[in-house]
Amino acid sequence: xxxxxxxxxxxxxxxxxxxxxxxxxxxxxxxxxxxxxxxxxxxxxxxxxxxxxxxxxxxxxxxxxxxxxxxxxxxxxxxxxxxxxxxx
Numbered sequence: 001x002x003x004x005x006x007x008x009x010x011x012x013x014x015x016x017x018x019x020x021x022x023x024x025x026x027x028x029x030x031x032x033x034x035x036x037x038x039x040x041x042x043x044x045x046x047x048x049x050x051x052x053x054x055x056x057x058x059x060x061x062x063x064x065x066x067x068x069x070x071x072x073x074x075x076x077x078x079x080x081x082x083x084x085x086x087x088x
Contacts, residue, residue: 003070007083010058010065021055028052034068036060 001009001024013022023041028050038054045051065071071083 003065004083004085007062007065007071007073010056010061011081011083013058014062019058022058022061023053023055025051025053034064036064 010022013019021039024038028043036056038056040052041055042053043050044053062073065083066073069086072086074082074084076082
């Protein structure tokens with residue numbers, strides 16, 4: 001998943017009524033260093049690969065993306081945020 005897609009999914013999770021987390025399934029040990037901690041929901045093995053499903057706090061995911069320079073967040077309205085790729 002690209003950083004812009006991850007940011008958009010996290011923003012949708014924040015905007016959704018009753019949504020408390022962003023759910024991602026990743027290979028075991030596949031999260032980058034410093035990525036926010038998530039709650040482990042499930043662990044399964046498919047085709048010899050162990051995958052884990054986590055629930056992450058959406059705001060912490062957005063903060064991590066911005067802090068690491070993977071996306072730029074802009075406020076376009078009182079309740080509207082947009083994300084774009086950083087300029088090289």
